[in-house]
Amino acid sequence: MINQQLLDFIKQQLLKGVDKETITKELLGSGWLEQDINEGFNAINTQMQAPQKTPMPSVVSINTKEKLIIEKKSFVQKINLFNIFMAIVMLSFIITSSYIISEVVFNLNNSFAYSLHDLYRIVHSFNGIFFTIGLICFILYLIIFIRFKFKKDSINIIKARKNFIWSIVLLIMLVLEYLIPTLFLNYAYKPVIYLYPTQTKNVKVELDYKGKLIADYPAYDYSQKGWAVTAYPDGKIINGDGKEYSYLFWEGESSTPINYDLSTGFVVKGEDTVSFLQETLSKIGLTPKEYNEFIVYWYPKMKDNKYNLIHFADKQYTDTAPLTITPGPDSMLRVFMVFKQLNRGIEVKPQEIKSFNRTGFSVIEWGGTELK
Structure with missing residues (x-):
């Protein structure tokens, strides 16, 4: 639809001596329809042909x-x-x-x-x-x-x-x-591996994670497909770089979705997280040193939630991150906590917690993940 702005612009350009084709191209480039442009020219021609009392053309804003x-x-x-x-x-x-x-x-x-x-x-x-x-x-x-x-x-x-x-x-x-x-994508956050041989020995720890490692300390040696370390009965680890470590640390990003079974577990208030973890992890078989390190890492991520639904995964986790340790341990405990933030308490069947007995060369691991 034509308007006064279009008419003023056409009239101004014609008075400057600009030809119709150039004016049309410029208006088309500005988004005007060709039909409106033609109607505008027809209207201007009609105005110019009509008898006027004043020979002066209508005033057009020079800024149009x-x-x-x-x-x-x-x-x-x-x-x-x-x-x-x-x-x-x-x-x-x-x-x-x-x-x-x-x-x-x-x-x-x-x-x-x-x-x-x-x-x-x-x-x-x-x-x-x-x-x-x-x-x-x-x-x-x-x-x-x-x-x-x-x-x-x-x-x-x-x-x-x-x-x-x-x-x-x-x-x-x-x-x-x-x-x-x-x-x-699922994430395995801060799994740490403790080695407790009955006597000092060289140990190789191979992790066949179904995904990608995004952090490791000490560095995972891909050329040897694992960590090659010297382990001591008190838990001290000497890596191939000659430096001492308390444990082997890794984090991973799973390449396959893991549908963790949360049909059993525990619903815990955020403020009660510490006491729950102290009691439960001790019952599972972690030592105070181990479960305190676990709590120091996970408590800040859980304490401000109204409730946390907590489940300790077993085969769903170990199948995703198989461990091969040479020489083989006499006992191995792998604790992997899965938790989800809740805005209100819900009823859930309590998970059965089995106690772990350490015998001989023991390997202990803990880690976890948060479900969104």
């Missing part, structure tokens, strides 16, 4: 074209910034999706997979910032769209609508980028 161009440039600048951010988010989404596919579908375990994992960890750390910017873009383009819609500005409303739709797509991508890893 400049105003159109400034508004257009300003809008284009916003679009360009948005497009750059959109490209960054799309790249981030592609990296995340590629990493999930490499882990879940192909279970890659080579240099490419580790490089992809490093990229994923980097982009994942920016998720919060990306989501905040994406939300701002969504609100901004919603306001711009409503503004142009209210003003009936047909030049910019098409572009505003397009970018508003893209801002919705952007938000969806950011939400998916956050949710996809939580659906397909």
